[in-house]
Amino acid sequence: METDLAKASLRDVANAHQPAEWGRWLLWAFMLAVAAEFAWIVARNPNFGWPIVGQWFTEASIMRGLGVTLGLTVVAMALGTALGLALAVARMSQDRLFGTLSGLFIWFFRGTPLLVQLIFWYNLSTLFPEIVLKVPFGPVLATWNTNDLITPMTAAIAGLSLNEAAYMAEVIRGGLLSVDKGQVEATDAFGMTRARALRRVIIPQAMRSIVPPTGNQLISMIKATSLVSVIAMADLLYSAQNIYNRTFEVIPMLMVAVIWYLIITTVLNVVQGFIERYYARGERGTGNADHAPVRVEEPA
Amino acid sequence: MNKAAEGAAPMVRARNVHKSFGLNEVLKGIDLDVASGEVVVVLGPSGSGKSTFLRCINHLESIRRGFIEVDGEQIGYALRGTRLNRLSDHAIAVQRRKIGMVFQQFNLYPHMTALENIVEAPIGVHGQPRREAEAYAMELLARVGLTEKANAYPRQLSGGQQQRVAIARALAIRPKLMLFDEPTSALDPELVGEVLNVMRDLAGQGLTMIVVTHEIGFAREAADRVVFMDGGVVVEQGPPEAVLGNPQHPRTRLFLSRFIEKI
Numbered sequence: 001m002e003t004d005l006a007k008a009s010l011r012d013v014a015n016a017h018q019p020a021e022w023g024r025w026l027l028w029a030f031m032l033a034v035a036a037e038f039a040w041i042v043a044r045n046p047n048f049g050w051p052i053v054g055q056w057f058t059e060a061s062i063m064r065g066l067g068v069t070l071g072l073t074v075v076a077m078a079l080g081t082a083l084g085l086a087l088a089v090a091r092m093s094q095d096r097l098f099g100t101l102s103g104l105f106i107w108f109f110r111g112t113p114l115l116v117q118l119i120f121w122y123n124l125s126t127l128f129p130e131i132v133l134k135v136p137f138g139p140v141l142a143t144w145n146t147n148d149l150i151t152p153m154t155a156a157i158a159g160l161s162l163n164e165a166a167y168m169a170e171v172i173r174g175g176l177l178s179v180d181k182g183q184v185e186a187t188d189a190f191g192m193t194r195a196r197a198l199r200r201v202i203i204p205q206a207m208r209s210i211v212p213p214t215g216n217q218l219i220s221m222i223k224a225t226s227l228v229s230v231i232a233m234a235d236l237l238y239s240a241q242n243i244y245n246r247t248f249e250v251i252p253m254l255m256v257a258v259i260w261y262l263i264i265t266t267v268l269n270v271v272q273g274f275i276e277r278y279y280a281r282g283e284r285g286t287g288n289a290d291h292a293p294v295r296v297e298e299p300a
Numbered sequence: 301m302n303k304a305a306e307g308a309a310p311m312v313r314a315r316n317v318h319k320s321f322g323l324n325e326v327l328k329g330i331d332l333d334v335a336s337g338e339v340v341v342v343l344g345p346s347g348s349g350k351s352t353f354l355r356c357i358n359h360l361e362s363i364r365r366g367f368i369e370v371d372g373e374q375i376g377y378a379l380r381g382t383r384l385n386r387l388s389d390h391a392i393a394v395q396r397r398k399i400g401m402v403f404q405q406f407n408l409y410p411h412m413t414a415l416e417n418i419v420e421a422p423i424g425v426h427g428q429p430r431r432e433a434e435a436y437a438m439e440l441l442a443r444v445g446l447t448e449k450a451n452a453y454p455r456q457l458s459g460g461q462q463q464r465v466a467i468a469r470a471l472a473i474r475p476k477l478m479l480f481d482e483p484t485s486a487l488d489p490e491l492v493g494e495v496l497n498v499m500r501d502l503a504g505q506g507l508t509m510i511v512v513t514h515e516i517g518f519a520r521e522a523a524d525r526v527v528f529m530d531g532g533v534v535v536e537q538g539p540p541e542a543v544l545g546n547p548q549h550p551r552t553r554l555f556l557s558r559f560i561e562k563i
Contacts, residue, residue: 182407189358190421190473191397193390200424204411281411281453 049252056243056256065239066260072225072235076160077218083161084168089198091173102169109166115227118159122231124150156228164221171213175206207279215272219265236260309372311336311477311508312357316366319352326352328532329366334477334510339503341519341540342512344529345555350512351404353529354479357510358399359392371398371476397425400470404482406462408454414441414465415450418472426473433472440468444498460491464498471502478502480511516559520544528552 042048056062087105090098109117120127125146133142179202187197229238237257244253312334319327326349334340342350355361357368359376368375376392377384387395408417418437422428428436441447444464454462463483470478480499484492496518503509503522513519519526519540526543528536528551536549547553 180407182403182405183409185360186401186403186407186409188360188393189396189399189401189403191393191395191425192421193393196424200420201409205409279411 047251048255049249050255052249052252053255053259056249056253057259059243061234061239061242062236062256062260065234065236068234069222069225069236070264072156072160072228072233073218073222075157076164076225077221079157079161080164080221081168081172081214083165085172087165087169088172088176091169092176106166106169109163110170114159114163114224115230117163118155118227118231121155121159122150122152124155152228152231152233155231156225156233160221160224160228163224164217167217168214171217172206172210174213175208175210176202178209179205204279208276211272211276211279215268218268222261222264222268310334311338311371312510313369314353314357314366315368317353317356317363317368318365319349319356319361319363326532327356327363330529330532330534332527332534332537334508336476336508337506338524339507339509339511339522340525340527341523342510342527342529343514343516343519343555344535348529349532350529351481354481354510354512357477357479358396358401370395397421397473398476400473400475400478402463402466402470402478402480402483404485406454406459406466406486408462408466408469410454413451413453414446414457414468417454417465418469421469422472437468437472440471441465443471443501444468445494458491459487460494463487463495467495467498467502476508478507478509480509480513482512482514484513484515516544516556528555530555 043050087102090102091106093099128146131144131146131149132140134140183201183205184197187201192200225235226237228235229241232238234242240253240257244250247253310333312332314330314332317327317330318325326347328349330349330353332340332353342354344350352361356363357370357375362376367377373395375395376387378387378391379385408414409420412420415434415437418440419428419430419433422433422436423430438447438450441450444467446461446464446468449457449461449465454465457465467483483499484495487495492515496515499509499511499518500522511518511523523540525537526540527534528543528547528549530551536543536547536552543552544556547556
């Protein structure tokens with residue numbers, strides 16, 4: 001009996017030890033050594049031209065290019081998301097007309113290469129020299145010269161945001177579909193208008209599944225903006241190319257661009273983490289309810 | 301028959317209500333009046349159409365034939381002269397604002413605290429000032445015994461507590477009619493009592509209630525009238541002591557016999 005009890009106290013898991021995992025330590029050490037040597041090789045390789053990278057890293061035209069890349073990304077993403085939300089809601093509505101229009105839009109803009117879309121927007125004036133606002137088969141209300149409307153900037157914004165809208169529409173639709181049907185029923189039963197139900201109840205819950213793919217879209221967008229160099233928009237990559245066309249320092253200038261892209265992406269990843277935690281509220285025990293049974297999270 | 305016969309216009313008037321899902325006709329001509337202040341408990345086996353009928357009353361489901369009137373207004377349609385027009389979504393939303401509903405799965409908004417859940421419709425739909433709505437919400441939370449859970453998220457509450465918050469949320473719009481769709485069916489057995497207690501209190505306070513449930517005990521104690529449905533029709537109805545104590549129809553007897561050990 002006595003010995004049994006002693007054994008029982010020895011078996012108490014509160015006193016358990018984690019055996020050292022030498023294999024894992026060894027693997028870590030090996031991987032760190034490989035990484036360190038690789039970093040050392042890259043740093044010492046004169047072909048990367050690190051002094052030249054440092055010299056051009058914050059040069060004025062690079063900074064302007066960075067500004068254009070960030071500005072285009074923000075504007076195209078904002079317009080694309082707003083239009084994408086409208087498209088998603090239209091596509092999910094009972095209304096045949098709006099549903100069909102939205103479906104056609106998504107079909108076209110997802111189905112053609114972004115590069116081609118950008119070139120089309122930029123050369124719109126060769127297809128339609130004039131843009132006219134009129135009643136179908138009726139009187140003309142207003143006329144614009146296409147060349148006055150389409151600059152590299154407007155062509156880039158139109159191309160990027162319309163393309164983005166098609167993708168965001170599907171991202172948002174997926175999020176809206178993930179919300180429990182009972183939630184829609186509750187808003188209906190309480191006499192909420194469709195718009196208010198979306199804004200207050202449906203979208204906040206859909207955000208949990210919208211945010212991660214949107215982060216993905218945003219990061220794709222930052223790099224997709226480099227396509228606008230074909231229509232002579234001086235974005236980050238285009239500015240770097242401009243410089244190496246003169247100095248022939250191709251690799252160092254590309255490294256300048258690459259490092260900036262990585263910096264932006266890193267910042268966005270951090271921001272995305274914060275946003276995801278915000279929309280997870282109510283999901284974890286984040287409230288200040290006392291003694292509330294909180295779902296215990298498995299340690300990763 | 302009870303208060304339905306005494307008063308003026310009934311709170312709910314359903315006539316010859318038919319409803320189908322595809323080829324499956326689930327409601328085959330329901331006639332039912334509910335008087336103001338009356339507590340009607342609808343019993344019946346699963347698939348009898350009782351939940352569907354309840355959801356037709358606030359137009360969560362549309363009906364195929366017949367009509368439903370709440371508080372003197374036809375739900376979902378309006379008569380213009382001799383022409384019956386379907387109402388717009390917005391007009392239907394307005395009609396629903398005097399009807400409170402409690403769901404089997406609670407359907408609380410998970411990203412809002414209990415208090416936020418309760419004040420959402422009063423502030424956003426009925427345009428009440430926040431301070432006033434919150435004061436009334438706290439009063440309602442006290443009534444359902446959850447004052448200290450005002451800032452808890454639904455996930456942090458037990459099923460019974462969630463359903464009591466859901467009842468408070470439905471009461472917050474000061475409804476003329478309350479619909480309960482199997483409010484205790486999703487609860488663990490030991491949590492059923494706390495929800496039924498709250499509903500019993502409400503029944504005693506003159507609120508018009510239609511309760512779809514399997515709780516025979518609740519029907520016996522709190523109902524003014526018990527309606528027994530089966531196969532999409534009302535088989536039998538009357539005071540609880542008559543329908544439960546001395547059922548006339550064989551189908552009612554069969555249904556009740558399965559609950560004998562529970563009573």
